[in-house]
Amino acid sequence: MTTDRMPREKHAVLAEKFIANEQRTDWHDQTLWMVRQKRDRAAHGLPEWEQLREWASAIxxxxxxxxxxxLLEFEERAIANGIRVHWAADAAEHNRIVHGIISQHSATHIVKSKSMLTEECHLNEYLLQQGITVVDTDLGERIVQLRKESPSHIVLPAIHLKKEEVSHTFHEHLQTKKGNYDPQYLTAAAREHLREKFIDAEVAITGVNFAVAETGGFVVCTNEGNADMGVHAAPVHIACMGFEKIIPKAQHLSVFLRLLARSATGQPITTYSSYYSRPRTGQVMHLVIVDNGRSRQLGRSDFRNSLKCIRCAACFNTCPVYRRSGGHSYHTAVAGPIGSILNPNTDLKVHADLPFASTLCGSCSNVCPVKIDIHEQLWKWRQVVAAEGYVSGGKKMGMKGMALLFAHPVLYRIAGGMGRWVMHKLPGLLHRRYNPWYKQREMPAPPAKSFRNWYLQQKKTP
Structure with a gap:
C-alpha cells in the first residue's frame, strides 16, 4: 500500500540526512546496542532459550x-464469547470498518494503545480526514504524535529523540516548564495529560500480540498499562490484528511470552500481559482481522516464514544499518530488517530499495526469537527486485563488473594493485563526489601490499 505520507526519497537519501548529525547517530547506535546487550543477558540467563526458540518457530x-x-476456529470461539468479528482484505477496508464502528456509537473521544497494524494501515490519518482525532496513549507514540512524526521503532517509537526534544514538545503542547529535561517530571506530565483522555474515552483501540484459536481470546502486551486503562474505561473496545497473530492453544502463550520481552527489551516478561476473551458487562468488543498482503506473502515459499514475526524488534537493535540510519530512513511503518522483507510484498516498486539496506551479516537471524531466516530473505528479495527491473543500470553494471573480477584471479590482482596505487598517488579521485562509500566514513590508510603478496613473502621467509 502506498500513501501520500510515504516519502519519495529512498533509504540511502533519508539515511544520509540522519547520519549528517554525527552526535545523534552515535548516540542512537550505542543506545540500541545497549538494548541488544540486555537481550543477550536475558537470553543467556535462560538455559532453555534455544529450545524455546525452536518451539516458537515450530508452532x-x-x-x-x-x-x-x-482462523475459523478462532472466529467461532470469539463470536461465542460475545466478540463481534470483522474481516478486512486490506488497509482501506480495515479503516472503513473501524470508522463505521466509531460512527455507529457516535464516539468523539478515542484512545489507542500501540498497534503496529494501525500504523501499517495509517488509521490515524484516515480518521483525521473524517474529522475524528485519535489519542495515542503509549508514551513514545504520544510524543511522536504530538510532533506529527511516525514511530521510528516498533517497540521504542521515540528512540530517535533526546529528552531535550521531548521537553520542548511537551512545553509546546502540554505547557510543561520550559527547559525542564527531567524524565520523571516529563513522564508525570504525560501521565496527567493522558489520564484525562482515558476518563473521557468512548472507544479504546488496541492491537493484538497473540490470538488463541482454542479459546477465542487474545493477548495485549504493554509496559505502561495504557491498553488496560483504555479498555477498562471505555464502553467500546476495538482490537485490530493481522491474521498471522494466531496461535493454536493457550498453553503456547508461555513459550511466546517468555521470548517476547526478553528479545525486545531484556525484561523477563512484559509488565502487563492482558488476556481478553469476552466483553465485560455493558461493553461492546469488536475484533478486526486484517490480510493486507499477508495471504500473498503466505503463498511465497521463499518469504512465508516472515509471517512468524512477533514484532519484538530484536533485529532492529542488532542491525548495524538500522542503528546508524534511523527508523525513518525506511519510509514505512515497520522498519529495520523485518520491515525490509515484509514491505516489498505490499508494494515492490516503492520498497525496492529496502532489501539493499543491509550488510547481510546475519545478526538479525541470529537474534530472531522465532528463527526467521531474515538475512536469507533479504538476499532473495534482491534477486526479485533485480528480476523485476527495479535496480538502476549503474548498479547492474557494477555488479556484473564485480562478478567478472571475482571470477578471474589475475584480473582481481591487477585491479587490486591499481586500486592501491590510486589510493597512494591520486587520493583526490576518492572524493565523496565519486565515492559514495566515503560519504559518512573515514577512508582507511591504503596497505603497502596485498594480503596475498604478504602471505607469499611469509612463505618464502625461513
Missing part, C-alpha cells in the same frame, strides 16, 4: 500451514 510454522483452520 508458528505449523500454524501457518493450517492457517484457515485456526
Amino acid at each position: 508458528k510454522a505449523h500454524t501457518l500451514s493450517q492457517l484457515e483452520q485456526y
Whole structure:
C-alpha cells in the first residue's frame, strides 16, 4: 500500500540526512546496542532459550500451514464469547470498518494503545480526514504524535529523540516548564495529560500480540498499562490484528511470552500481559482481522516464514544499518530488517530499495526469537527486485563488473594493485563526489601490499 505520507526519497537519501548529525547517530547506535546487550543477558540467563526458540518457530510454522483452520476456529470461539468479528482484505477496508464502528456509537473521544497494524494501515490519518482525532496513549507514540512524526521503532517509537526534544514538545503542547529535561517530571506530565483522555474515552483501540484459536481470546502486551486503562474505561473496545497473530492453544502463550520481552527489551516478561476473551458487562468488543498482503506473502515459499514475526524488534537493535540510519530512513511503518522483507510484498516498486539496506551479516537471524531466516530473505528479495527491473543500470553494471573480477584471479590482482596505487598517488579521485562509500566514513590508510603478496613473502621467509 502506498500513501501520500510515504516519502519519495529512498533509504540511502533519508539515511544520509540522519547520519549528517554525527552526535545523534552515535548516540542512537550505542543506545540500541545497549538494548541488544540486555537481550543477550536475558537470553543467556535462560538455559532453555534455544529450545524455546525452536518451539516458537515450530508452532508458528505449523500454524501457518493450517492457517484457515485456526482462523475459523478462532472466529467461532470469539463470536461465542460475545466478540463481534470483522474481516478486512486490506488497509482501506480495515479503516472503513473501524470508522463505521466509531460512527455507529457516535464516539468523539478515542484512545489507542500501540498497534503496529494501525500504523501499517495509517488509521490515524484516515480518521483525521473524517474529522475524528485519535489519542495515542503509549508514551513514545504520544510524543511522536504530538510532533506529527511516525514511530521510528516498533517497540521504542521515540528512540530517535533526546529528552531535550521531548521537553520542548511537551512545553509546546502540554505547557510543561520550559527547559525542564527531567524524565520523571516529563513522564508525570504525560501521565496527567493522558489520564484525562482515558476518563473521557468512548472507544479504546488496541492491537493484538497473540490470538488463541482454542479459546477465542487474545493477548495485549504493554509496559505502561495504557491498553488496560483504555479498555477498562471505555464502553467500546476495538482490537485490530493481522491474521498471522494466531496461535493454536493457550498453553503456547508461555513459550511466546517468555521470548517476547526478553528479545525486545531484556525484561523477563512484559509488565502487563492482558488476556481478553469476552466483553465485560455493558461493553461492546469488536475484533478486526486484517490480510493486507499477508495471504500473498503466505503463498511465497521463499518469504512465508516472515509471517512468524512477533514484532519484538530484536533485529532492529542488532542491525548495524538500522542503528546508524534511523527508523525513518525506511519510509514505512515497520522498519529495520523485518520491515525490509515484509514491505516489498505490499508494494515492490516503492520498497525496492529496502532489501539493499543491509550488510547481510546475519545478526538479525541470529537474534530472531522465532528463527526467521531474515538475512536469507533479504538476499532473495534482491534477486526479485533485480528480476523485476527495479535496480538502476549503474548498479547492474557494477555488479556484473564485480562478478567478472571475482571470477578471474589475475584480473582481481591487477585491479587490486591499481586500486592501491590510486589510493597512494591520486587520493583526490576518492572524493565523496565519486565515492559514495566515503560519504559518512573515514577512508582507511591504503596497505603497502596485498594480503596475498604478504602471505607469499611469509612463505618464502625461513
